[in-house]
Amino acid sequence: MGRALRHRNYRLFFFGQGISLIGTWLTRIATSWLVYRLTGSALLLGVVGFAGQIPTFVLAPFAGVFVDRTNRHRVLVITQWLACLQSALLAYFTLRGTVTVHHVLALSIFQGLINAVDMPARQAFVVQMVESRADLPNAIALNSSMVNGARLLGPSVGGILIAAFGEGWCFAIDAASYLAVIASLLAMRAIPDAAPRKIQRARQDLTEGFRYLIGFRPIAIILGLLALISLMGMPYSVLMPIIADQVLHGGPHTLGWLMAAAGLGALCGALYLASRQSVVGLERVIGICAVGFGLSLSAFAFSRALWLSLPLVLMVGLFMMLEMAASNTVIQTLVDEDKRGRVMSFFAMAFFGTAPVGSLFAGAMADRIGAPYTILAGGIACVLAGAAYLQALPRLNAEMQPIYVRLGILPAVPDGAAAD
Numbered sequence: 001m002g003r004a005l006r007h008r009n010y011r012l013f014f015f016g017q018g019i020s021l022i023g024t025w026l027t028r029i030a031t032s033w034l035v036y037r038l039t040g041s042a043l044l045l046g047v048v049g050f051a052g053q054i055p056t057f058v059l060a061p062f063a064g065v066f067v068d069r070t071n072r073h074r075v076l077v078i079t080q081w082l083a084c085l086q087s088a089l090l091a092y093f094t095l096r097g098t099v100t101v102h103h104v105l106a107l108s109i110f111q112g113l114i115n116a117v118d119m120p121a122r123q124a125f126v127v128q129m130v131e132s133r134a135d136l137p138n139a140i141a142l143n144s145s146m147v148n149g150a151r152l153l154g155p156s157v158g159g160i161l162i163a164a165f166g167e168g169w170c171f172a173i174d175a176a177s178y179l180a181v182i183a184s185l186l187a188m189r190a191i192p193d194a195a196p197r198k199i200q201r202a203r204q205d206l207t208e209g210f211r212y213l214i215g216f217r218p219i220a221i222i223l224g225l226l227a228l229i230s231l232m233g234m235p236y237s238v239l240m241p242i243i244a245d246q247v248l249h250g251g252p253h254t255l256g257w258l259m260a261a262a263g264l265g266a267l268c269g270a271l272y273l274a275s276r277q278s279v280v281g282l283e284r285v286i287g288i289c290a291v292g293f294g295l296s297l298s299a300f301a302f303s304r305a306l307w308l309s310l311p312l313v314l315m316v317g318l319f320m321m322l323e324m325a326a327s328n329t330v331i332q333t334l335v336d337e338d339k340r341g342r343v344m345s346f347f348a349m350a351f352f353g354t355a356p357v358g359s360l361f362a363g364a365m366a367d368r369i370g371a372p373y374t375i376l377a378g379g380i381a382c383v384l385a386g387a388a389y390l391q392a393l394p395r396l397n398a399e400m401q402p403i404y405v406r407l408g409i410l411p412a413v414p415d416g417a418a419a420d
Helices: 009-039 042-069 072-094 099-132 131-164 169-186 200-214 218-233 240-247 252-275 282-302 306-334 339-355 353-369 371-406
Strands: none
Touching: 009 042, 009 072, 009 099, 009 131, 009 169, 009 252, 042 072, 042 099, 042 200, 042 240, 042 339, 042 353, 072 099, 072 169, 099 131, 099 306, 099 339, 131 169, 131 252, 131 306, 200 218, 200 252, 200 339, 218 282, 218 306, 218 339, 218 371, 240 252, 240 339, 240 371, 252 306, 282 306, 282 371, 306 339, 306 371, 353 371
């Protein structure tokens, strides 16, 4: 289950990033509660979510070109220092008692600009850290375990810290936690750059990456499904403060428990993926989990009791993580190395970049029809999209099988044999 940790550089990154991500989740829950405390508005919760993630949607393709041309290790060191500065500024304004929603909006946009470069660089850098493509699925699954272990611990601790000391200390702890991942990056042994390739004009690189994506149907359809789920389903997390306050009649503790339950489910999903020996079969997992995510989200929308909401949101987190991480693993396995940064920028665009539009839409809809019905509509859309993907899966498998054979993941099959 932990075979990717045999690689020293990945092991350093895993533990350093694990500490930093706990701080990141402290900031996420503190930001949502701070905005809700300052404004009491579902629409502004959506606006802040939009501001923090729209830069990824706009800039990710250009960032992918940059990542394919640049030393990814150096890029990550710079982005982590900038993220540390962003959290420190949030802490400064909040602890002084001068923070306004305008501060939060501006700093959310700043973090979004950082993430637009950091996300494709981080995803593409995994291959260089583990050195062996055979350990890549395990490394991606361990990354997901790390993210969701932090997601389990961070919100629950954050709810306690907010209730006891206020949001400012969450931001301050997050700023300090970035030092752990920066130290791990600086302690790594020399990492060779990705395979050299012909440097073209940026526009040509961007066009080449887009044509590769559109022309490779399995990757295009997997990313399309991920984008729709992120657009329609993921904004449920933006509405969590309203669910905790108005539907479940709780406070920051309730919000922390809900976010932690989603994190626990996601952690279970990531550990399952880490225990798998092969990428084969994950194509079907993607579709099944898209349907499961939509059904769980729809059921959560009807819950009016915390004891029922917690297991339902746990299932939401489980299916969402399995769908996202399985998509990541399949795409990273299929993609050509010289286009990895650009394709992973489209992955960031699909998963993180469409979420701001969904957040803005969800905030506006929740103001009109209420948070539960908004979440229900998103769940139904995810069920329909997952069902359509499963119907197209046999054709996609036929296109993926030759690549798996070439990589040695599957044995060669006689001509005309059907894919599993």
